[in-house]
Amino acid sequence: MKLIKLISDNLAPLTLLMAIAAYVLPDVFLIFEHVFLWLFAATMFSLGIVLDPDELKQVRHQPKQISLGLLTQFTVMPLLGAIAAYSSGLPNEIALGLIIVACAPGAMASNVVVYLAGGALAYSIALTTIATFISPLLTPVLIEWIGGALLPIPFWPMMKTIVLIVVLPIILGMLVKHYLGNKTQAMTKIAPAIAVLSIVIICSYAVAANQERIADVGLQLFLIVVIINLIGYLAGWHLARLYGFEKKLQIALSIEIGMQNAGLGVALALKHFAAETALPGAIFAVWCILTAAGMTAYLRKSS
Numbered sequence: 001m002k003l004i005k006l007i008s009d010n011l012a013p014l015t016l017l018m019a020i021a022a023y024v025l026p027d028v029f030l031i032f033e034h035v036f037l038w039l040f041a042a043t044m045f046s047l048g049i050v051l052d053p054d055e056l057k058q059v060r061h062q063p064k065q066i067s068l069g070l071l072t073q074f075t076v077m078p079l080l081g082a083i084a085a086y087s088s089g090l091p092n093e094i095a096l097g098l099i100i101v102a103c104a105p106g107a108m109a110s111n112v113v114v115y116l117a118g119g120a121l122a123y124s125i126a127l128t129t130i131a132t133f134i135s136p137l138l139t140p141v142l143i144e145w146i147g148g149a150l151l152p153i154p155f156w157p158m159m160k161t162i163v164l165i166v167v168l169p170i171i172l173g174m175l176v177k178h179y180l181g182n183k184t185q186a187m188t189k190i191a192p193a194i195a196v197l198s199i200v201i202i203c204s205y206a207v208a209a210n211q212e213r214i215a216d217v218g219l220q221l222f223l224i225v226v227i228i229n230l231i232g233y234l235a236g237w238h239l240a241r242l243y244g245f246e247k248k249l250q251i252a253l254s255i256e257i258g259m260q261n262a263g264l265g266v267a268l269a270l271k272h273f274a275a276e277t278a279l280p281g282a283i284f285a286v287w288c289i290l291t292a293a294g295m296t297a298y299l300r301k302s303s
Contacts, residue, residue: 008192011109011199012289018204019286026208032201033209039198040267041165046191046198047108048173051129062123068243069127069253074138076235076257077102080228082146088224092150093273094217096143097280098224099150101265103142105131108195110259113292119251127256132170135264136162154272161271166264199263199285206266206282209275217279225283229291233258255295259288 007014022029032039081102085095106128114124136159144153176187207214236257240250262285269278 004190004193007196011196012293014196014200015203015286015289018200019207019282022204022207023211023214026211029201029204029208032205036202036205036270037161037165037267039202040263041169043108043195043198043263044166044169045173046195048170048175049177049187049191051125051170051174051177053174053178062126065123065243065245065249066126066130069123069256070131070134072236072239072253072257073106073127073131074103074142076239077228077232077260078142078146080231080235084224084228085147085150088220090217090221090224091276093276094213094221094279096147096150096273097265097269097277098228099147100143100269100277101260101262101281101284102228103139103146104261104265104268105135105139106256107259107261107263107288108132109199109289109292110255113259113296114252114255116296117251117255118248119255120246120248121252123249124252124256127252132166132261135261136167139264139268151273158268158272161268162264165267202263202266203282203285206270206275206278209270210279210282213276213279218283221280222283222287225280225287229258229284229288232260233291233295255292258295259292260284262288 018029078099079102081099084102085098088095088098090098108128111121111124111128115121139162140153140155140158143158144155147153173191233254236254237250239257240253245253262281265281266278266285269281
């Protein structure tokens with residue numbers, strides 16, 4: 001169990017170390033080419049196992065805050081992604097990858113970060129979960145609307161993919177937990193480690209598949225990701241203040257906006273587009289996890 005806890009508690013360093021390893025030894029990670037969708041589905045199933053349905057009751061108590069959070073999530077980041085994609089001069093395939101990541105829902109890891117940072121955990125969980133459940137419609141719509149000028153967007157296949165690897169596994173996980181009850185305690189302990197390993201492998205595969213391209217656009221793309229991530233955090237923070245949110249909600253919204261479900265972005269890009277389209281998502285996954293860890297430490301120290 002110590003190994004499981006070690007894995008589940010070290011998403012940031014594992015993601016960084018494995019990304020570096022994938023760049024140095026890409027052949028080791030290219031073997032995951034045909035299983036990355038299954039890995040992401042395993043992540044979502046794990047989430048369903050650990051998700052407490054009672055947390056979603058937060059929606060009834062804070063409908064205004066939830067609505068404003070969702071509106072912010074699906075406007076601020078897509079706008080930032082669009083600006084970056086069309087002004088960067090990057091190849092269309094990579095520029096579209098920025099849009100795909102920006103149009104994804106918030107990252108599930110954000111719930112852990114919000115908890116560690118002293119934010120409103122129930123709000124974070126409710127916001128992330130609802131955003132995830134409506135992503136099969138909103139994410140493809142936004143990608144097609146914003147990125148359609150770059151490349152043809154397979155709207156319905158993307159929608160089908162999100163349903164199959166996001167919504168259905170979460171529901172299945174919740175059903176397993178509901179019907180097995182206490183028998184899922186062991187699975188609940190293992191689930192976070194499974195989710196961490198799956199995301200790490202998916203992002204590492206994306207890095208390995210793009211090893212040669214990283215040398216050409218890596219620095220520019222990295223700087224763009226840094227800027228998008230930073231502005232996302234700041235936008236969530238200041239908009240929450242504008243909405244009149246208390247500090248705990250302000251912390252939660254800032255983290256929810258800054259942290260995208262880059263794993264989903266990578267999975268969609270690898271499934272429906274060229275391998276280079278997944279590169280922005282892989283870099284974003286590594287960077288936002290690292291910045292979230294730093295942000296957590298800062299907020300805990302200053303509180």
